Amino acid sequence: MIDKVFPSPDDAIHDVFDGAAIMFGGFVSAGSPSNLILALQQRRTKRIIAIANNIGLGDKLDVLCEQHQIAKVIATFAIRASAKRQSLFEEQYHRGEVELELVPQGTFVERIRAAGAGIGAVLTRTGLGTVVQEGKQVLTVDGVDYLLEKPLRADFAFVKAWKADHLGNLVYRMAGRNFNPVMAMAAEVVIAEAEHVVETGELDPERVGTPAVYVDRVVECKPLQIRWYG
Amino acid sequence: MIDKVFPSPDDAIHDVFDGAAIMFGGFVSAGSPSNLILALQQRRTKRIIAIANNIGLGDKLDVLCEQHQIAKVIATFAIRASAKRQSLFEEQYHRGEVELELVPQGTFVERIRAAGAGIGAVLTRTGLGTVVQEGKQVLTVDGVDYLLEKPLRADFAFVKAWKADHLGNLVYRMAGRNFNPVMAMAAEVVIAEAEHVVETGELDPERVGTPAVYVDRVVECKPLQIRWYG
Amino acid sequence: MGESDVIGLSRELIALRVARELREGMVVNLGIGLPTLVASFLPPDIQVLFQAENGILGYGGLSETDFDPDLINAGGQPVTLLPGASFFDSAASFAMIRGRHVDVAVLGGLEVSEKGDLANWYLPARGGGSIGGAMDLAVGARRLIVAMSHTAPDGRLRIRTQCEYPLTAPGVVDLIVTDLAVIEVHPNGLFLTEVAPGVPPDLVDARTEPIMQHSPMLKEMAL
């Protein structure tokens, strides 16, 4: 019987290498693979290219900046409107110590989906006439201009589910879906933390949000609380 | 309170006009809006452009050929391997009475999704080096060739759900999903037949397959049995 | 400046005025900040579906009681669910937005040009900013309402001939609602249709860089 369950977050991420591009699911407090991120901090993996919707004060991802583990962030949300409390990432960004590629959120998720779905590029009107357009091809289809945005893939994806089975099926809860299902399609190795791991066959096939084919490893973890400073 | 429920299939399709492009959800016996199709037969709507995965002997869609209601079919499956029993559509196609645009199934569904999702075109390797490529632009992204396939939209979409609420949320059952969720995104007017209509609030938000925003009209119908000759 | 600083609408009244634009059955996305307040001022007889780009359709007010990390709006705030709500992933959410299935988006603004260009993501003072869902909402929503204070805290004009800050999207704004006025963006320029109670039209003109046409129906806002 196929069994993808690993005993600990550390075991589950054993082969993450320095310089790896890693996708992190989650939107602020919802569906964030916090335990896997903390295991990454423990391992002191270096020069990470972090692909995540948001990095900010209160995000577990920001913790990776403590030891300067992140070289580059590809995100939609990284610099906050208020300068009152800065994240570690913001401090390092303003000092020029980390690179930031800011992507519109719809383009971000669609580029990831394209990578997972074998689509060559995304044609979107989002970003036309803005700095997002810089260096990109504009394509006209039936008289309408679109930006050509390339697929975004990674070496690893860290995702968070509510439930998982031993086969690797994932069930999400409420707004905990967000980027997790598409990221699980777009990385070489997909590692899922789940609040509950159940026997294969116990999940309702109608409720599976990520089919087992996409998931390489599963680890059961109590979710960590995230305090977001919006 | 928003209430999208109509009393009968005929009421629900009252404004379908001659020459309309209509998407029909369903894959063979699963998730086919058979009651809406039969209402369309009753209305004798003419020159229909039918966008459906399959049309064949046993499909309710084939019934529309009895009175030559269909002018053109855009489908993935229309001509069967066996010549033993032909559908009405096949007979009319071979006599040159109806037009057929055959599309690879993955391209078919992705073109519909693109229309619904505001994506300018689909870049896919499927169809390259085949007759599907004829007349289409080939685009090279990072050294790989792709066919540029245009979005596919319609005036109406007829979809079939297991359950619906008065607000227009749809819940699908098993392989009854197929093309229904994407077609519901890609048409001006979306009409859903559902086996069970329940009060708004009774559906599990986690199980909604098509959010209410996409659905204009709902009608409760006993599903009709479909006998498929494969 | 002394007197004029206290005229005009509060943030809550701006939100209330924006809420008047919403109609039964509309799908509405509210941006972070001031726009979030709009939900609180919806007339009780109108059923609107609020979309949160992080994957909820049909959420209700903010949740005052317990915090469920999986039930938040796009600003990270805990929300409640209304009957008929649904959840979906971010790909589906932005398909909904980009595909023009959201009837109205209400966003905050830093600058709006007379051509309807919007700048609302890059903060020059911070040397950076975050795009989030703003560019997709600006381009995808069928109608875009910008809710903001008419001028910046330092008095800088925000409604301009041309935006100076990096754009969120060009030519997308349909309506501007500020503490001083309601302004429509037409193909041939800005159109002043309402002023806040006690605000003379020439004050609005003085605090708006481009020349606006005044509607023949120009009136004081009914709040």
Added chain:
Amino acid sequence: MGESDVIGLSRELIALRVARELREGMVVNLGIGLPTLVASFLPPDIQVLFQAENGILGYGGLSETDFDPDLINAGGQPVTLLPGASFFDSAASFAMIRGRHVDVAVLGGLEVSEKGDLANWYLPARGGGSIGGAMDLAVGARRLIVAMSHTAPDGRLRIRTQCEYPLTAPGVVDLIVTDLAVIEVHPNGLFLTEVAPGVPPDLVDARTEPIMQHSPMLKEMAL
């Protein structure tokens, strides 16, 4: 021709030979017709996930009892579910296929060229055909196995220097399993690796248009 017509594998034995190619944990899509039979010949100790492009991962054998219209494979046949199955829509299903998440696709064939071109959708005799999911599977599957009779019922050669029928996809076939032989498609041509019990290699050569290399390990199939 008389004698030779009865040599070679039955459809079931072709399916059995194909099933030997499958490994624990693989995601496998079986085309309509002969390939469907492969599921019945899977060794019991191997867990494979069968994908049906109409939106099922993890289905089992055909359902002999009652017919549920919503639980069918891509051929429209009623199937059973195995523990760990899941459902998804067609967009998600072809994302899975096109995105190279299907390890093996087994398709029927009308013609295969020495370059691995596949023709399997257009039926000249019918003046038409149906593409279905074949083109996406041919392009998207990590490994493509074609299972077919070595020659057409009228004796026409199916393994050809060039396909004459309209292509499903060029250069996609990895392995051909027929009633007579197992043939690998290499960048430099075809490679005969196995013959059916009692079938001499030169018979396979005679019924194959392009010249094949014979593997130094060429052997009779173990069934």
